[in-house]
Amino acid sequence: MINTKKVIKQSMYETVMNQFNNTADIIDLNPNIRKILGITNNEIIVHFPVKMDNGNVEVFTGYRVQHNNALGPYKGGLRYHDTVDIDAAKALAMWMTWKTSLAGLPFGGAKGGIKIDPRKFSDSELERITRRFTYALGENIGPEHDIPAPDVNTNPQTMAWIVDTFMSTISSSERSHNQHVVTGKPVGTGGLEGRDRATGFGVYLSIKLLLETRNQTLKDKKFIVQGFGNVGYWASHFLTQDGAKLIAVQDAHASLYNAKGIDTEALVQHCEPRKGSIQGFDGATEMNADEFFGLDCDIVIPAALGNQITAENAFKIKATVVAEGANGPTDKEGEQMLLENGVTIIPDIFCNSGGVIGSYFEWLQNRNGELWQLDEVMAKIQKKLTENFHKIHAEVNKRDVDWRTAAFILAISRVETAYKQRGIFP
Structure with a gap:
């Protein structure tokens, strides 16, 4: 039967909040922790000017939303797309919190990007836009604080520009310890074999x-x-x-x-x-x-x-x-x-958590000064994904729920446990 009912499209933020609230009800999430997880920690909006190839100056708007860092540094991609806005970044940042938690990684969730259609700009303009955005974000990113990665319409080259700009703004004595400010870099710039x-x-x-x-x-x-x-x-x-x-x-x-x-x-x-x-x-x-x-x-x-x-x-x-x-x-x-x-x-x-799992191994590789070969990396990612799959499958069977509900239960429960064990400051 064809559905002819006219529907109002739900925003991504409404979708993720609906998923969160449904799961919170199922697991009887601690009400105080529910208040914390239902909002973002930080929402950063920056406006920055960039000189175009023709000499004109354009002003761009960039976003970085940091949802939660109870499990570790904020982690999440940067996308260049004309649909990027604060609500989209908030939704994607919350999903990253659940994704890193479900994967068992020591990361929280963040997301961001620039409201831009990159097809309309030359490579040299995109480089200047990226570098100026990085400078505008300043100390809001860092290898132990918030670690961006590629997302829609960004790539290893984008990450290389970010890491170079970031390292140019800190003292020379600190530069060797900050290569892992982003992941998804080109292999020749500290990237991970297989991250692509x-x-x-x-x-x-x-x-x-x-x-x-x-x-x-x-x-x-x-x-x-x-x-x-x-x-x-x-x-x-x-x-x-x-x-x-x-x-x-x-x-x-x-x-x-x-x-x-x-x-x-x-x-x-x-x-x-x-x-x-x-x-x-x-x-x-x-x-x-x-x-x-x-x-x-x-x-x-x-x-x-x-x-x-x-x-x-x-x-x-x-x-x-x-x-x-x-x-x-x-x-x-x-x-x-x-x-x-x-x-x-x-x-x-x-x-799609293989990407952030790969990012974790790149972050570790940079942090520890190690180099891993492609077969080692893929074996690590496969092992981690397979373990996580079986945990979700067990939850599906145990609770007789769909796969998303099972995944959300595991993800949110892990963050709840962290808050219960650590307590709420002060």
Whole structure:
């Protein structure tokens, strides 16, 4: 039955607060701790001028929201996108708190970025924007305080500019101890082998582990991916290597379909000179964007932006698994529809946590002056993700709840325990 009801889209912040409050009710969260976790610790907004290539000065707005640091330094990405605002940053920062907690890492949660469409600027302008943003943030970031990482439309080069700017603003005696102010750096600048593929690998592994609980494999499973950036590409890379078939891809510019399968490596090569756009790829045909989520497939991977699966399209989904490669891609009404239709949602705070787990190992590598090889790194990430998967699976069975609820219970309970043991200052 087609749903023709007109719905008002829920913001990402409303979505994460609904998830938090539902979980707090289930676990009877201490009311005082609930007050603390229901708000952010700090919300930083900076306006900064940058000279453009043509000599004109533009003023940009940047954000950094620090939700909670009970478990350790704030941790979370910086995104460059025109949807960035304070509410989006607050939602994403809270999700990061739950993500790092669920992963068992010694980090809290933060998020931020600049309200900008990076496609409209040259590389030299993006470098100046990034460096000026870093300078404006000042002491609000630091290797033991708040550690940014790449996110939507940012990459290892962005992180290299940040670390260089940050280290240029501190004394020379401290510079060797501050390389881990960001993670996701280029390998030659202290980055971690495998950090580039860690998030996508986690998406792949979470699907593989879920299917194993059903005595299934990835062989001949059909999947579709929304967003073909770093996460979408690497998830597709590992899935197709393991026998699955990518039949459709969607980004902001086009929706592509090929029933026989899309060549992942050919598509990424097509995207490189086109600033990531999949449009014009000759290995698939363009389709109507509104029909994308309704394709006949086994697995849907939303790996773009938040609030993509809603009441307006969730009823179309025929897949049995939705693996959330993006943060907050499914809103409350969309999730309710999926669950009612028997779809298993692998929640974002687990599904895409390979990235922050990789970031933790990069942070440790820099902090301890070590260097790890790619096979060591991937083995560490796989071990951590597999352990976390089985903990969530056990909670699902124990409480007879969906996967997101189980993940949130584990994540919030760990932060609650920290507050109970430490107490509230003074």
